[in-house]
Amino acid sequence: MAITPLGGNDESSDIVAEINITPLTDIFLVLLIIFMITSSAMIESGGKVNLPKAVATQSESRGTTVTVTPKHEIFVDQKPVKEENLEKTLQDALSARADKTVILRGDKDVLLGDTVKVMSIIKRAGASEIAIAAETERKAR
Numbered sequence: 001m002a003i004t005p006l007g008g009n010d011e012s013s014d015i016v017a018e019i020n021i022t023p024l025t026d027i028f029l030v031l032l033i034i035f036m037i038t039s040s041a042m043i044e045s046g047g048k049v050n051l052p053k054a055v056a057t058q059s060e061s062r063g064t065t066v067t068v069t070p071k072h073e074i075f076v077d078q079k080p081v082k083e084e085n086l087e088k089t090l091q092d093a094l095s096a097r098a099d100k101t102v103i104l105r106g107d108k109d110v111l112l113g114d115t116v117k118v119m120s121i122i123k124r125a126g127a128s129e130i131a132i133a134a135e136t137e138r139k140a141r
Helices: 022-041 083-095 112-124
Strands: 064-068 074-076 079-081 101-106 129-132
Touching (some): 079 083, 083 112, 101 112, 112 129
Parallel strands (some): 064 101, 101 129
Antiparallel strands (some): 074 079
């Protein structure tokens, strides 16, 4: 009978190395949740606008988004565009999609003349429909 010292270098002694991955999965799940929340909060179609309020609204399928700000900035799918390049940019964006719907997001302080001008450019670019984005008006109780 051979006696081997504790922790000896005998070939029959096995080193048991085990990694507990439970804390690692917890960290990954927390990071995943944080990433999902921040990425959904970052989805903004161009410049910041205060949408006008409407009594009845309806959801529209995702289309090409045109945003007009009170500072006369125009964004097409979150990319800034000058007014003289708007028609060409819209034609390129609409040709890449099967759905030719354009969603117009305009601040409530944008003048009607500017909105009509942008809408006519959208129509000339080949949009089949123009949907105007608005917030649902909450009724006072």
